[in-house]
Structures are given as structure tokens and as C-alpha cells.
Amino acid sequence: MNGANLLTKALEQEGVRYVFGYPGVSICPFFDALKDSGINPVLMRTEQSAGHAANGYARAAGEVGVCAVSSGPGATNLITAIATAFADSIPIVCITGQVPTEQIGSDMFQEADIIGAAESFVKYSYSVRTAKDIPRIVKEAFHIASTGRKGPVLIDLPVDVQNNEGGAFAPVGNVNLRTYKPTMKGHAVQIKKVLKVLEESKRPILCVGGGVISSKAGEKVTAFAEKYNLPVVSTMMGIGVMRSDHPLYMGMVGNNGKKYANKAMNESDLLIMVGARVADRAVSQPDLITKDKILVHIDIDPAEIGKNAGPSIPIVGDAGLIFDELNKADLKCDFKDWTEQLIRYSKTRDEKQQSTAKYVDPNLLVKTVSELLDENGIYVADVGQNQIYSASNYICKGGKYFTSGGMGTMGYSLPAAIGAHFADPDAQIVCAIGDGALQMVLSELSKLAEIGPDIKIILMDNRSLGMIREYQHYHYENRYTMVDLGAVPDYSLIAKAYGIPYRRIKNNKELNALEAVFNEKGPYLVEVNVDSDAFTAY
């Protein structure tokens, strides 16, 4: 069997159903081998989108996403998607074609040192030199990507290795790497300490991050909170852990979060952070957080603990396994009074609203869209003002919420939504995107038209790069530069060109037209006119 067939066989063994990608000469043997396999290649319109699609697939399926591209520019185009997955700890395996082994280092046509270039954004990378190593490498790559703190693994595969004979395929047994043994079980002594401080605390709070979703521990964490009436807040990556209408859920924290969620966190005397990095976007001054409270930090990555804030009680391990242990205890405490006090406070806060008759209020838009979205629907937010409006107003009814939280990659949402569709073809998906980002990934409308998924693009069109415009408003005294999109296209004609149904919503009154959009199955481009002077922070 040649290397390409060994690779295909190894991917089949891992249960791979789709490979998102873009071809080139250096990866042709692999795509050719896929033709005789049960794996479906999905041609995206650029390599970066292939990486984001694998990311969206991984998040929707809870499995490893796979993408494959060619050497040189194909591989370098993928880097942003690799970095995006790395920053959000999303498990993907990226396969890049490479020039023939003997030519490596000779600067031949379409040669790029992708291993070197992507080094700081991958969890691990392999440069394959022998076809017979492929089954072992694939097995290891999937193991590394999907365990511990998840993340992208890169396999660089010279074209001759794909063509060379590598012997018969033999399934690889368990992976045993001497350098990689992530801690899964939390330390029993530390767990006991947490229970003790919880029992002694007066105003405890749980803050959930993306790690809870990654470890599929949402229900366990919720059960723990319910047992003691513990209030819960989330980071942006933790949106979706709890339903928005859950009485214990206070919303997202951080500089773009809910004021009362931040207040709840600030006033707590015990903060239990789970699967969150205590990073700048969620906590304004991470180093000061332990000043007046006990910080319990639960994370699978020991390097995250103490990186931004020194915790009082660190626990390294998988959130699910740790909460299994925490849930076994039966403490005599109830924080109902503290939670009710927080709820009362939250009710006194006014909802954000942009009052303008001429445009659509983006806060109201996100609320309306997420109310209309199916219970198990997927909401994918892009980056920019739309991300902030989405994160602060999205109503979780049990569905999933994705965004590029760590890297903040514009143009993430549409390809990620397409990837999510392949993981869950029946799911209704919202892609909330600004006009700046849509123009970056306009090419993927062609993919949308080709496969006709139930993806509703909610285009927040303000004819400008709103987030930076807002930044220039606050920090450069309205000296707007590089943010006016100038000659914007007629999106109705764009939609028509791709054969995608289109509707424009100009003001709040017209928002009821969205109901018809969501009742119809299939893709839709909804252009929503948003005021360029509407700011997320005010």
C-alpha cells in the first residue's frame, strides 16, 4: 500500500468522515486515494476556510476535525486557521503536502517550511519521511489533538512519501508517548480543599470557560451549581455551558460582559474558575483577582495555572472527572440568599439598547435571532462588533455557540458554520458576521450555494469596520482611518449571483421578517442595516 492509501486507511480507522481541503500537486496522491475510501473530501474556496471548517466541524461534532492542503502557499494560507484552533484549544489534524523529500531545502516551486512556520501555533507537528510510519503518526496525531488541552496537530507529508510503498496497513494499538501523559484526574487532596473552602465561603461563584465545553462537562458543572445554588458566570468561550434562562446563570463576564456578572464576580469571596485562562478579556486585572478572594483554578493545562493569576487552590485535570469527584460530596451549604441578591441586582440593570429609528438595534437583532434559532441550533459569531453584540445578547436555549475567542480571526464564522453543518446536517445554523469579514470570505458563498445547508447569514452591515471605528472613536478622538469600506457591493446582487435567497432588514420594525427566514430551510443571506455610529461600549 502506498503512503496515500495508508493515510486514508489510518484516517478511516479514526472514524474520519470528512476532509476539508484545497488541492495542489503536492497533495494530489492523498486526494486521489480518498476517491476509493469512505471519506468525503470537501472542497472549500481557500485553505484558511478549510482549516476553519475543520474547526467548526470539531466543535459541532465533539471530534477531531481534519483538513488537508497542498505545499507552499496552500500550507502558509492554512496558518491563520491553525493559530485560531490553537488559541481556542480546538482539536484538528492538518495535513499539508510537501515537495519531494530530496528537494526539501532547495527552495523549489511551492516549497515552504510549514513545520517551522507553524511551530508556535501547533500542539505538535510531524514531518513524515517514511510511508510505513504513517499509521503510527496518524494514531499519535489524533491522540495528541484530542486529549489533554486539545489543539491542532500538523502532519507534513512530502509527495514522494505519499507515493512510496509502505507495506500492508496494520492497525496501531494504544499510543504510549514517554513525553506526553496529560493529567486527567484531579488531585484528591486539592478537591477536598475546594469543598472545604466552599463550605466556609459566603459568596462563592463559578466561572466556566471553553474547557468545560471541551471536556463535555457542562451537565456535571451545572449539577454542582444546582446542588448548592451557586451562581455561575462564563467567559466568552464558556457561552453555551448553561442555558441563558437558567436561574443560576448570570451571563458573560469581562470588559464586554454583563455589568452584573462582573459585579457578581468582583463581590465574591470564592471564585472557582473552570477551564478558563483568567486572561485579559475575561478579567480586567488578573493579577489583582486574588486580593480579596480565594481563587480556585481548575484547568487541564498546568501551564495555565498561575500564568495570569496565582491561584489559592490549583487543580490540574479534566473538568468532567474533577466535577464527578466534587459531585460525590454532600455539603451542608446553600447559597440561595447570595444568588437571589445577585438576581435582584441584575433586574435593576437596564438592557443595552441602541435607540434609533433609522437602523436596526444590533442588541435586539441578536436577541431576536437567537430566539428564532432552533433549540439545538448552532450560533457562530464572527469577530468585531458583531462578536461583542452576539456574546452579550445571545440567548442560549441549549444549542451551541462558537466564535474565534482567543485569536479573534475575522472571517472565521462562515467556513466554521459550513464545517458545523457537515457535523450536524440537520442543525439550523446562524452565521453572524460583519460586512468587513463577509468580504474576506465572500468566496465561501459559493460553497454555501453548492451544498445548500440551513445556514442563515446575519450580515450586520454598517459599511465600515465597526470595531476599529469604535476604537478610533474612543482612543483617537474620532480620527477615523482605514475603516470606511467605501464602495460596498449591493448584497442583493451578490446573493443573486450565488443563487442564495436574500432579504434586507432596515429597521427594528422590519425584524419580524426574520421569522419567515428561519421557517424556511436552506441558506439565506439577511442584510441587516446597522448604524456605523452604534458602539458596543457606552
Add this chain to the structure above:
Amino acid sequence: MKRIYNVWVENRSGVLCKVAGLFSRRSYNIDSLTVGETQDKTVSSMTILSSGTPHTLEQIEKQLNKKLDVIKVRTFSEEQAICREVILLKIKYTSDQRREIMEICEFLKAEIVDATTTHMIITLCDTPDRIEKLLSMVRKFNIVEISRTGTLAMPKCGDGE
């Protein structure tokens, strides 16, 4: 604050680059770095001397442990370890300087390993502070070239060993 990291890594191509890259990417200092094979041919030993705040030094250890090619990280202070460094020094000298150079070498147990009527190469294998001492004493001569290995370190023998 100074700290020594003795890092056992997989003896594969590209690993040195990954470890060095980690330091540059996260703005950690490398005061010196040496690398060589161990008794096990599949394992290389790196000795990295770094300096920084206690927080940074702790992060370095954690980030090194996170690298998938890293087998083991041991970290210790200079006092807890036996440290050695090798230096090669090429000096251009005049006949009236020769006597003094030889006396310095004798005093510090440095060796003259090569010489012509105008140049000589001095070598010394000793603790980093003794190497510095040698350097400070010969600096007044015409030093043509210096080559240093960086610090090699091994934790001192413990009672349990």
C-alpha cells in the same frame, strides 16, 4: 534571579529549534544553552541558564514541560549543582607579555594548547565564575577570539542516590 534547567529531550532533528523558539516567543532569557547526547542515544540533554522573575522562571519550567519532545525537566539554582564551562581564548602577544600570560594560566590552572611566536590558544574548564576571572585577567592583552561552551550543569549527588 538565575536558574538552571536541565532538559531531557527526544534526540530528533528540530527539537533544539522548538525549545529555543519557545524562549524567544515568550520573551524568556537564555543566558546560555548547551546540548549533547546522553547515555541513552535517543535522549539529548540540554542545559539552559536563564534569568528572570520567580514567576517567569516558574513559567519556563511549565512551558518546557508542555513541549511534546521534552521528556523531563529538572531545575535548580547554581548552588545546588555542579557547573562547568569550557573556554577557548586566542591571544596575540608580544615576547614581553608571554611571561605574565603564562603566570596567569598557572594561577588559574588554564592550559596553553597551541602557540606560535605571536599567538596562543588558552583553554580552561572550570566553574563559570573562574572562567570570568580568567577573562578579566587576560582582557588587557590583545584577545583575537573567544569561544565558550556555556554552562553545563548537573545536580549534586544526593543522599538517596
